Amino acid sequence: MFLIKLGGSIITDKGKKYAFKEDVTDRLSSEIKKANKEIILVHGAGSFGHILAKQYSLNQGYKNDVQLQGFSDTHAMVQQLNSLVLTSLHDQDIAAVSLPPHALLKLDDHKPSTMNYNIFKEYLSKGFTPVTFGDVVLDEKLGFSICSGDLLMQMLAQYFKPEKVLFVLDEDGLYTSNPKTDKNAQFIEKATLDELENLTTSSNTYADVTKGMAGKIETIKNISRLRIDVVLLNGNINNRLYDTLVGRKTKNTYVYGEKR
Numbered sequence: 337m338f339l340i341k342l343g344g345s346i347i348t349d350k351g352k353k354y355a356f357k358e359d360v361t362d363r364l365s366s367e368i369k370k371a372n373k374e375i376i377l378v379h380g381a382g383s384f385g386h387i388l389a390k391q392y393s394l395n396q397g398y399k400n401d402v403q404l405q406g407f408s409d410t411h412a413m414v415q416q417l418n419s420l421v422l423t424s425l426h427d428q429d430i431a432a433v434s435l436p437p438h439a440l441l442k443l444d445d446h447k448p449s450t451m452n453y454n455i456f457k458e459y460l461s462k463g464f465t466p467v468t469f470g471d472v473v474l475d476e477k478l479g480f481s482i483c484s485g486d487l488l489m490q491m492l493a494q495y496f497k498p499e500k501v502l503f504v505l506d507e508d509g510l511y512t513s514n515p516k517t518d519k520n521a522q523f524i525e526k527a528t529l530d531e532l533e534n535l536t537t538s539s540n541t542y543a544d545v546t547k548g549m550a551g552k553i554e555t556i557k558n559i560s561r562l563r564i565d566v567v568l569l570n571g572n573i574n575n576r577l578y579d580t581l582v583g584r585k586t587k588n589t590y591v592y593g594e595k596r
């Protein structure tokens with residue numbers, strides 16, 4: 337089984353509220369169909385979730401009743417994005433079913449507390465493609481908080497031990513620094529967990545621009561520690577996802593699962 341995350345920046349325009357990238361998502365759906373693999377799909381919230389979540393400080397937990405409306409509005413928007421992704425998959429005759437995190441799991445101070453893994457297992461065993469996504473969820477300590485697609489990737493990787501974990505990004509993969517701001521950034525084709533440890537240290541010196549990247553590296557390291565290989569690839573380029581899924585050589589960053 338392959339666990340794939342379609343990043344929010346690849347399926348939406350992160351700078352524009354509620355801007356779904358239909359063409360890119362449709363092409364990625366067709367590549368998933370063509371590869372014909374067993375898959376659990378996770379997607380990010382992009383501009384359907386992050387703008388509202390920030391506006392209402394939802395990740396800080398319950399502070400006032402105004403946030404309740406913000407919570408339900410944010411959920412409605414990420415659910416809407418999820419419906420757009422599902423339609424794209426259904427158009428390719430993929431039997432995708434939506435598994436919304438807010439109804440399946442609880443966090444406790446941002447960390448996983450309870451999760452209904454069985455529902456994923458049952459749908460998979462019947463031949464469906466479970467699709468889940470970054471969502472607002474209940475939180476034992478905070479009242480509510482945000483469950484990111486990356487956290488879902490870690491939880492699902494730990495439980496299902498997939499053959500590979502794929503992150504579909506709007507970059508070719510990992511770089512030694514942020515390629516959008518640093519022209520000396522070097523592309524990383526292959527890395528071990530140890531090499532990633534060094535990378536975090538150096539990328540932290542780039543402050544806020546690489547904060548997102550540092551978080552992503554943390555997620556990748558946690559999955560790599562489960563001895564699962566992680567591949568990061570560019571979803572904007574034709575067939576990178578397909579080639580990676582079928583094991584064909586293509587440009588991507590390959591992180592080897594930690595060997596013991």
Ligand code: IP8
Binds near residue numbers: 344379386410
């Ligand atoms: O885009 C965030 O999920 P992500 C979810 O995977 C919300 O980080 C609701 C902002």
